[in-house]
Amino acid sequence: MQELLLHCRPGFEGEAAAEMQELANEQGIAGYPVTRDGSALVRFVCPQTGDAQQLMQAIDFRQLIFARQWALGSWVELDPEDRVSPIITACAQGPIASLFWLETADTNDGKALAALTKKLRGPLERALTKTRFVRPNKTELPRLHLCFESGQKVFVGWSWADNGAPWPMGIPRLRVPKEAPSRSTLKLEEAWHHFIPRDDWDMRLKAGMTAVDLGAAPGGWTWQLVNRLMKVIAVDNGPMDRRLMDSGQVEHVQADGYMYKPKRTVDWMVCDIVDKPARSSALAAKWITQKLCRELIINFKLPMKQRYPEVMQCLAHIQDALDEVGIKAELACKQLYTDREEVTCHIRVLR
Numbered sequence: 389m390q391e392l393l394l395h396c397r398p399g400f401e402g403e404a405a406a407e408m409q410e411l412a413n414e415q416g417i418a419g420y421p422v423t424r425d426g427s428a429l430v431r432f433v434c435p436q437t438g439d440a441q442q443l444m445q446a447i448d449f450r451q452l453i454f455a456r457q458w459a460l461g462s463w464v465e466l467d468p469e470d471r472v473s474p475i476i477t478a479c480a481q482g483p484i485a486s487l488f489w490l491e492t493a494d495t496n497d498g499k500a501l502a503a504l505t506k507k508l509r510g511p512l513e514r515a516l517t518k519t520r521f522v523r524p525n526k527t528e529l530p531r532l533h534l535c536f537e538s539g540q541k542v543f544v545g546w547s548w549a550d551n552g553a554p555w556p557m558g559i560p561r562l563r564v565p566k567e568a569p570s571r572s573t574l575k576l577e578e579a580w581h582h583f584i585p586r587d588d589w590d591m592r593l594k595a596g597m598t599a600v601d602l603g604a605a606p607g608g609w610t611w612q613l614v615n616r617l618m619k620v621i622a623v624d625n626g627p628m629d630r631r632l633m634d635s636g637q638v639e640h641v642q643a644d645g646y647m648y649k650p651k652r653t654v655d656w657m658v659c660d661i662v663d664k665p666a667r668s669s670a671l672a673a674k675w676i677t678q679k680l681c682r683e684l685i686i687n688f689k690l691p692m693k694q695r696y697p698e699v700m701q702c703l704a705h706i707q708d709a710l711d712e713v714g715i716k717a718e719l720a721c722k723q724l725y726t727d728r729e730e731v732t733c734h735i736r737v738l739r
């Protein structure tokens with residue numbers, strides 16, 4: 389088991405590779421990334437036996453901004469006459485798993501393998517159950533990832549539920565609610581799934597909480613807040629969805645989101661204004677350091693070439709601003725599945 393395989397958004401392989409390299413360097417672990425533009429996968433190879441495993445254990449998956457999912461394992465060549473046997477042989481080299489996921493890269497080439505993975509699911513399930521390499525009732529065991537590059541090659545790897553995304557390929561299965569006014573409603577829902585442990589939802593996304601949505605129109609994000617029975621101030625010069633306004637839970641303020649300040653500290657600020665990341669991160673820092681909100685979610689748009697350094701600079705500015713006023717806060721950032729040329733930042737004041 390010599391390498392880590394990371395899933396990312398197609399086109400962001402360079403960013404995912406750069407951050408893994410930086411984290412490996414910080415840990416003093418020798419390794420190098422192998423990428424192909426547009427492949428949606430990054431291999432991080434550690435030549436020294438045991439190093440890839442040590443690296444995975446040393447890194448908190450939530451630290452990774454551009455990786456959607458990861459696994460520790462190795463590549464296996466497949467015989468088109470019998471693809472199951474080499475996979476079973478490879479599984480004998482690794483830990484027992486609680487479940488298995490059939491994965492591909494999130495690309496058109498990957499999607500073209502859907503028929504193959506569908507055909508293999510039954511035979512693999514039978515073989516993995518019979519050999520007891522997968523034991524479904526043991527939820528504390530790792531997940532087995534079978535990531536097909538082609539009909540001839542598969543990555544056989546493992547990840548641990550407490551240090552990885554909870555979905556195959558890191559892609560959540562979320563549907564746009566019928567009543568939501570825009571598809572971007574999913575961005576806020578996915579952000580909550582990613583940044584807020586499910587057990588905390590009732591406490592941190594509670595009925596009666598107050599929220600400000602900057603750049604709210606037509607109201608996809610506001611819809612999510614209203615759906616959690618919050619009272620929302622939607623700030624945007626553009627028009628809000630009529631039905632959302634009829635809920636009686638939304639006040640529409642036609643103003644500049646950069647100038648707007650609530651009269652009292654609100655529980656949540658969310659912001660989806662398209663702007664330079666430096667402006668967005670300054671706005672986020674202002675809302676936390678001036679105690680305008682307790683928790684926030686904001687997007688950083690990344691149309692530029694130097695995307696990884698740009699994000700790191702934004703996060704460093706926010707951290708500096710927090711340190712300057714002595715506020716302790718959780719600060720995290722992720723390129724979500726629903727994020728395109730952007731990442732989502734989350735900040736939560738710690739009491």
Ligand SMILES: C[S@@+](CC[C@H](N)C(=O)[O-])C[C@H]1O[C@@H](n2cnc3c(N)ncnc32)[C@H](O)[C@@H]1O
Pocket residue numbers: 569570572573602603604605606607608609610623624625626643644645646660661662
């Ligand atoms: C991407 S859209 C937001 C979509 C919204 N989150 C949704 O789910 O429906 C960006 C919005 O930001 C608004 N906007 C841009 N600059 C703004 C500013 N300075 N203050 C307030 N809103 C702004 C635009 O009018 C636009 O409606």
